Amino acid sequence: MTSFAQSERAGLCDTFFEVGPDAPTLCGDWRARDLAAHLILRERRPDAALGMFLAPLAGRTDRIQASLAQRPFEELVDTIRSGPPKWSPMALGSIDEAANLAEFFVHHEDVLRGVDPSARRQLDAAEQKAIFAALPRIGMLSLRSCRVGVVADAGSYGRRSLRSPKDDHGNVVLTGEPGEILLHIFGRVEVTDVELDGADHDVESFRKTDLGT
Numbered sequence: 001m002t003s004f005a006q007s008e009r010a011g012l013c014d015t016f017f018e019v020g021p022d023a024p025t026l027c028g029d030w031r032a033r034d035l036a037a038h039l040i041l042r043e044r045r046p047d048a049a050l051g052m053f054l055a056p057l058a059g060r061t062d063r064i065q066a067s068l069a070q071r072p073f074e075e076l077v078d079t080i081r082s083g084p085p086k087w088s089p090m091a092l093g094s095i096d097e098a099a100n101l102a103e104f105f106v107h108h109e110d111v112l113r114g115v116d117p118s119a120r121r122q123l124d125a126a127e128q129k130a131i132f133a134a135l136p137r138i139g140m141l142s143l144r145s146c147r148v149g150v151v152a153d154a155g156s157y158g159r160r161s162l163r164s165p166k167d168d169h170g171n172v173v174l175t176g177e178p179g180e181i182l183l184h185i186f187g188r189v190e191v192t193d194v195e196l197d198g199a200d201h202d203v204e205s206f207r208k209t210d211l212g213t
Contacts, residue, residue, distance in 0.1 A: 004130050015111050032073075037066075037069035038065055135162055135181060147166045147209075149202075154175075173198060
């Protein structure tokens with residue numbers, strides 16, 4: 001079975017080498033080396049990764065990531081390419097695919113579109129299908145503060161609800177390819193090819209939502 005998480009990991013590593021350590025990304029002021037350090041911290045330093053979710057520990061996480069980013073860029077990329085450490089649950093293929101497909105796809109695009117906002121890849125239909133299957137799980141976290149209902153309409157790949165509406169809100173439909181919808185709900189709204197459809201006040205509410213994981 002094809003592992004799209006592994007192929008995105010390998011593709012991102014290739015792209016890292018193509019653009020270099022100081023290339024811009026879509027992750028705020030992070031450069032490519034900072035993003036590489038983030039991926040290593042997430043996968044190999046669970047003690048430090050807690051700061052991604054717990055504000056009181058964020059300072060320690062930032063310090064460790066900054067220290068990692070000072071390592072030789074080739075070393076960082078080779079570490080990412082080698083995959084999860086053997087002690088990590090993500091070393092198991094099924095868990096790796098569930099935990100890392102979206103992560104590595106989005107961050108691969110963060111580098112590609114950070115360098116060139118118009119950059120678009122033609123994804124294999126099977127990978128688009130795998131991304132579409134992951135949307136509800138990703139949406140549970142990335143859309144947690146959203147008050148409107150969110151429906152993904154990915155054409156031939158299908159249509160499904162990602163979140164039910166709250167209060168007096170209705171649904172907003174996101175129309176596009178699965179990869180574009182995934183990037184959109186991760187907060188990369190300025191560089192995605194996604195159309196929004198719904199009542200004006202629902203669309204406005206969605207646009208104001210703090211998206212991302």
